[in-house]
Amino acid sequence: MWHKIIEIKEWFGDVAERYKLLRDFNMAAKMSFISGVSPTLLEAKITKGDPTYKHAFSKWRAGGFRIKALSGQPLSKSELIEIGRVVLDNETLTRKMISLGWDTLEVHSNQGHNGAKWALKEYANIGGFLS
């Protein structure tokens, strides 16, 4: 009984931690845009993700972490890929995202349907238990 209660508590803790990560990202992106460091305003949100990228900790229908350019200078394809690669190169962030249930990283431009996506499990270097 107790372990079920602990599991439920952990589940709610995970949800809160997921939204905290999103809020921190969006706040940092906003501050960066306002201060003029970033020419484009970025926003992160939760999406369905790609079901083919799922792993042992994927959240059902909420496994996508989408970074979208909201306004400012439109992003080229190489810039989209560069944003994704910066996130993936940050091993701590990638591991944290996996442990919080994300399985797909998506980066979208503010114009059209241009975008890129990656399977997070391929960049975490945690071990073979994710498959």
Place this chain on the structure above:
Amino acid sequence: MILFQPNLEETDVVEATVSTVDTSISIFLWIAIIELLIILFLIWKLAKAANGSQRSDAIKQNLKNAKDSKVNMGDLMDSINGARDLYKELSRKCHPDLFINTDKQLIAQDLFQEISKNKRDYKKLTELKERAVLDLKVNFK
């Protein structure tokens, strides 16, 4: 004809009642099937969770550590916006070929490896830039 009329009506009523009972039975049957499927699904989930609990403590600890780790989003934003240009500048000015046959060649090689390893980490690249100024006397304008 008149004598048979009430009987016919009764027959209709009985048929109507029977058909209602059939419908209700079929609904309950479907509910029972759905409940059975839900129970089977929950049993399967429990069995899967029991298998999952056999995972080693080290992996669980690793996962817990990943959850609790702190990520500096400000540094991430700096990396998204500035790491590319800084890497280009550093790799151009600190390339080991520029220090060939000098006493700084080894330092330059070591520094260039570090720069290549951290090419998307703005904070690390900034530290390496300071090191380049101190050790290689590179002039960044």
